[in-house]
Amino acid sequence: MLLRQELREPALYNSILDAIGAGANRPNEIADKSGVAIASLGKYLRILEDLGLIEKVIPLGANSAKTRKGRYRLADSFFSYWYRFVSPNMASIEHEAGKVVAQAHAFGNELLDFVGHQFEIMCLQWLARKNAAGELPFPATSFGQWWGSDPATHETADIDVIAANTTEKMALFGECKWRNEFDETEALRKLEERASLVGQFDRLYYVLFSKRPAGAATKRKCNERSDVLLVSADEMFEEG
Numbered sequence: 001m002l003l004r005q006e007l008r009e010p011a012l013y014n015s016i017l018d019a020i021g022a023g024a025n026r027p028n029e030i031a032d033k034s035g036v037a038i039a040s041l042g043k044y045l046r047i048l049e050d051l052g053l054i055e056k057v058i059p060l061g062a063n064s065a066k067t068r069k070g071r072y073r074l075a076d077s078f079f080s081y082w083y084r085f086v087s088p089n090m091a092s093i094e095h096e097a098g099k100v101v102a103q104a105h106a107f108g109n110e111l112l113d114f115v116g117h118q119f120e121i122m123c124l125q126w127l128a129r130k131n132a133a134g135e136l137p138f139p140a141t142s143f144g145q146w147w148g149s150d151p152a153t154h155e156t157a158d159i160d161v162i163a164a165n166t167t168e169k170m171a172l173f174g175e176c177k178w179r180n181e182f183d184e185t186e187a188l189r190k191l192e193e194r195a196s197l198v199g200q201f202d203r204l205y206y207v208l209f210s211k212r213p214a215g216a217a218t219k220r221k222c223n224e225r226s227d228v229l230l231v232s233a234d235e236m237f238e239e240g
Helices: 002-006 010-021 027-034 038-050 077-094 098-105 108-132 184-198 216-223 233-239
Strands: 054-057 071-074 142-150 155-165 170-177 203-210 228-232
Touching (some): 010 027, 010 038, 010 071, 027 038, 077 098, 108 155, 108 170, 203 233, 216 228
Parallel strands (some): 170 203
Antiparallel strands (some): 054 071, 142 155
């Protein structure tokens, strides 16, 4: 209804949202999956941005006017869920097979992956709230994510969340893990390695966000350091 009320070509915009919901995040990928010509795609993306349905994200520190690393994602959580799980399966749902489709596609690893991305947004919001309350190790002036090439592995590396003060060259790098179990020590080690790739900050802090509270051994190690925070989802909700 929103697309029909606000837009002249709702079917075309719907195909673009379908493409982004299915994982296409760069203009050429979105054009290929949606069937919209790349030459005219830009104006449609801008309109969807203006409506607050999608957003373009760039690596923190990159020049928004020059970088080609920008990615598009669905900005509204309801639309994000709809175009990930519901829209691709409308034909089956309309034939009263919604329960079967849900069991096959809306649970398990697909749902964990979806919630994991939403958890990253939640963690970024938590950092912003803590910053507003003056409870981060430094006053942050920008928030975001980072991704780029790792020269050691020749692969793409990414950092889930960042709070930074570029003037003071201080940054807090965060890893977000929506899993029941994972190697916490390894996660922190990789986070520190990736943070060194950003290269524009002198003072670095780290935070490990996790679905469940960190283990006792990890807590003991981190208590010996002043540059590491451990935050679980339960702690975030308790504060909320």
